[in-house]
Amino acid sequence: MTKPADQFKWQELTVGFVIPEPGTAREYHTGDWRSTHPVWDEKKCIKCGRCWVFCPDMAVFQKADQYFTMNPDYCKGCSICSRECPTEAITMLEGK
Amino acid sequence: MTEPSRKKIGVEVSIAVSEAVKQCDVDVVSAYPITPQTHIVEHLAELVAQGELDAEFVPVESEHSAMSVCAGSVAAGARTFTSTASQGLALMAEIVYCVSAMRLPIVMVVANRSLSSPLSIWNDHSDAMMVRDSGWIQVFVENGQESYDHIFWCFRVAEDEKSLHPVMLNMDGFILTHTIEPIEYWEDEMVKKYLPPFQPKFRLHPEHPLTMGAFGPPEIFTECKKAQDQALIATMPVIEKAWEEMEKICGRKYSAVETYRAEDAKTLLVTMGSFSETARVAIDEMRETGEEIGLVSLRLWRPFPFEKFRNAVKNAENLIVIDRAMVFGGPGGPVASEIRSALYSGKKRPRIVNFIAGLAGRDVQPDDFYQMVQHAKTKIKDGTEDEYEIYGVRE
Numbered sequence: 001m002t003k004p005a006d007q008f009k010w011q012e013l014t015v016g017f018v019i020p021e022p023g024t025a026r027e028y029h030t031g032d033w034r035s036t037h038p039v040w041d042e043k044k045c046i047k048c049g050r051c052w053v054f055c056p057d058m059a060v061f062q063k064a065d066q067y068f069t070m071n072p073d074y075c076k077g078c079s080i081c082s083r084e085c086p087t088e089a090i091t092m093l094e095g096k
Numbered sequence: 097m098t099e100p101s102r103k104k105i106g107v108e109v110s111i112a113v114s115e116a117v118k119q120c121d122v123d124v125v126s127a128y129p130i131t132p133q134t135h136i137v138e139h140l141a142e143l144v145a146q147g148e149l150d151a152e153f154v155p156v157e158s159e160h161s162a163m164s165v166c167a168g169s170v171a172a173g174a175r176t177f178t179s180t181a182s183q184g185l186a187l188m189a190e191i192v193y194c195v196s197a198m199r200l201p202i203v204m205v206v207a208n209r210s211l212s213s214p215l216s217i218w219n220d221h222s223d224a225m226m227v228r229d230s231g232w233i234q235v236f237v238e239n240g241q242e243s244y245d246h247i248f249w250c251f252r253v254a255e256d257e258k259s260l261h262p263v264m265l266n267m268d269g270f271i272l273t274h275t276i277e278p279i280e281y282w283e284d285e286m287v288k289k290y291l292p293p294f295q296p297k298f299r300l301h302p303e304h305p306l307t308m309g310a311f312g313p314p315e316i317f318t319e320c321k322k323a324q325d326q327a328l329i330a331t332m333p334v335i336e337k338a339w340e341e342m343e344k345i346c347g348r349k350y351s352a353v354e355t356y357r358a359e360d361a362k363t364l365l366v367t368m369g370s371f372s373e374t375a376r377v378a379i380d381e382m383r384e385t386g387e388e389i390g391l392v393s394l395r396l397w398r399p400f401p402f403e404k405f406r407n408a409v410k411n412a413e414n415l416i417v418i419d420r421a422m423v424f425g426g427p428g429g430p431v432a433s434e435i436r437s438a439l440y441s442g443k444k445r446p447r448i449v450n451f452i453a454g455l456a457g458r459d460v461q462p463d464d465f466y467q468m469v470q471h472a473k474t475k476i477k478d479g480t481e482d483e484y485e486i487y488g489v490r491e
Contacts, residue, residue: 006315010322015260016199017312017320018298022305 030057034077036092042067044089051081051090072096104278109240109267110135112279113205116247118149119287123174126154126165130184131217132269133207137179159184163191163202170200171308173299175251178202181269182209182223189227195262196231197324198309201254201294202262203247204232208369208420209269210456218457219269221369221421224397225430231324233263233331234398236369240277243267245348248282248290252338255294259334261327266397268370270457282346290345328399335396352401353408357383358390363414363469364446368394368431371418371453371460378465389469394431402438409439412446416472418465419452419484428452428484447476453487464488 014020038051051068052060059074060081070081082090107115114136117125125144127137143149152169156162159180170176180188185206195202208224210216224234233253237243243265250263267273282290298306312320335352343349356376358364367375372393382389392408392415394401409415419429427433432450439445449472454460468487475481 004315005313008316008319010319010326013316013319013323015297015327016308017197017310017323019307019310020298022307024307024310 029073031059031071031073031075031096034072034075034096036077036079036094037072037075037096038070038077038079038081038090039093040068041089041091044087046087046089048086050084050086054080054084056080102280104280106276107240107279108135108274108276109243109279110207110273111139112240112244112277112281113247113267114139114143115281116244117177117203118143119282119284120175120177120247120251120291122149122151122177124152124154124166124169124176125178126156126162126169126176127178127180128156128159128162128184130159130181132209132219132273133179133181133184133205135273136205136207140177159188160191163188163195163204166202166204167191167195167198167200168300170195170202170296171198171300173294173296173301175255175294176202177204179205179207181207182211182217185223185227186211189230192227192230192232192262194309196328197320199260199297199327200262201251201260201296203250203254203265204262205243205247205265205267207269207273208266216456217269219271219420220455220457221266221419221430224264224266225421225423227264228398228430231261231328232398233259233261233328233335233396234266235263235396236266236394237272238370238373238393240272240275240279241348242350243272244279244281245342245346245350248287249338249342249350251294252291252341253331253335255292256334256338257295257297259331260297261331266369271370280346286345290341332399332401335399350395351404352394352396353404354393354395355408356391356393358392358408358412360388361390361412362388363416363473364390364392364409364412365465365469366392366394366409366415366417366431366435368397369420371420374460374462375418375465378462378469381462382466382469387469400434400438405435405438406442409446410444414447414449414472414476416469417448417450418454418460418468418487419450420454422452422455432484447481449475449481450484451487452484455486458488460487 144153210220254263417432428450
């Protein structure tokens with residue numbers, strides 16, 4: 001988008017509110033919603049990738065050292081990764 | 097100007113409507129059968145199956161899916177038609193609201209039928225009124241010829257680049273859909289001249305990805321609704337032009353607000369849909385006995401033609417508004433409420449009497465109009481106008 005949503009006048013909107021370019025969901029940082037965040041204990045992690053598979057927002061990614069972490073722009077803190085982890089390596093902590 | 101063909105043939109109105117859809121060369125029809133719309137979509141299914149209409153007929157498991165298919169197909173740039181009624185429209189309602197905001201020019205015939213319960217398959221306007229505020233262009237027709245003619249009008253108004261709105265054609269179930277009437281068909285050449293090819297502003301295409309129907313957070317939703325309202329209001333010139341052009345093509349003149357023997361009338365009946373045609377007969381009879389009465393037939397329901405309506409009733413002292421739908425616990429029938437709102441700010445306000453009549457297909461004949469007029473006159477004379485009265489209810 002050319003500018004933030006709260007700066008558009010009604011006359012400037014496209015017909016049918018079409019967004020005429022792809023991939024703009026990336027600009028919406030749903031990580032803002034987070035009230036808890038996952039923390040990985042790399043001593044317990046077996047690099048199985050279940051957290052990566054189950055994350056509904058594709059906000060878990062694998063680092064260069066093959067351990068996992070989350071992308072703070074999109075992790076909503078839902079705790080599904082923590083619940084699905086077979087070795088209980090992921091703990092949810094209060095706050096962003 | 098093409099010479100209008102004057103040959104009329106006797107045909108069921110539903111069949112004539114589907115023939116018009118065929119003449120518009122639609123690309124996609126998606127519908128779920130429901131009384132009293134059934135003959136329209138059955139005939140279209142036959143036309144596709146027999147190869148007379150080169151279109152995709154998408155049979156679906158519900159009206160919700162029917163409108164969803166229509167949304168997708170028109171978004172991909174296909175000329176798209178559907179039809180439903182009553183409970184079907186209720187089930188479809190979620191997507192009905194989506195497609196208008198998304199400016200997807202679908203054409204839908206609603207064969208008006210009452211909403212349950214009690215279960216009724218017969219005609220009234222409760223289904224149309226349920227989606228009154230859905231942002232569609234909404235038009236009512238009086239008879240078979242108007243139903244047929246307005247299919248061409250609907251596609252032209254919907255798809256015009258200055259419009260891009262879905263259009264709902266309301267025709268009274270059974271009273272119109274199942275009646276055999278003499279209908280003058282258009283030559284295909286006339287349709288071609290009247291209805292240009294559909295050229296969408298945006299369309300779904302793998303080579304040009306875009307987003308339709310994105311979400312709108314609080315920061316922008318209000319601006320979206322303002323834009324949607326302004327866009328619907330701005331269709332008025334397209335609507336008027338489409339009627340003007342139609343007169344040049346087929347010789348029949350239509351307008352947002354039509355009047356009949358209204359010029360010197362102190363009292364005006366206000367009706368919508370097939371009521372209007374019966375009311376004309378009643379007015380002729382009453383005029384013979386010296387009654388100063390005329391008719392205002394409201395053809396365009398959305399966008400509401402405020403200016404034209406105020407102009408049509410400006411000399412009238414009394415309006416008798418006849419609705420075909422209930423507004424439970426409300427201020428009267430939907431048409432009467434609208435008209436009271438439209439006239440409240442004026443300096444000269446007519447007296448308004450509202451009747452609700454013809455629910456679930458109960459017959460309203462010329463004599464019933466006469467009875468309502470006499471009763472209204474008594475109310476006006478005694479100053480006992482109330483919000484509404486249900487005509488003919490046994491008590």
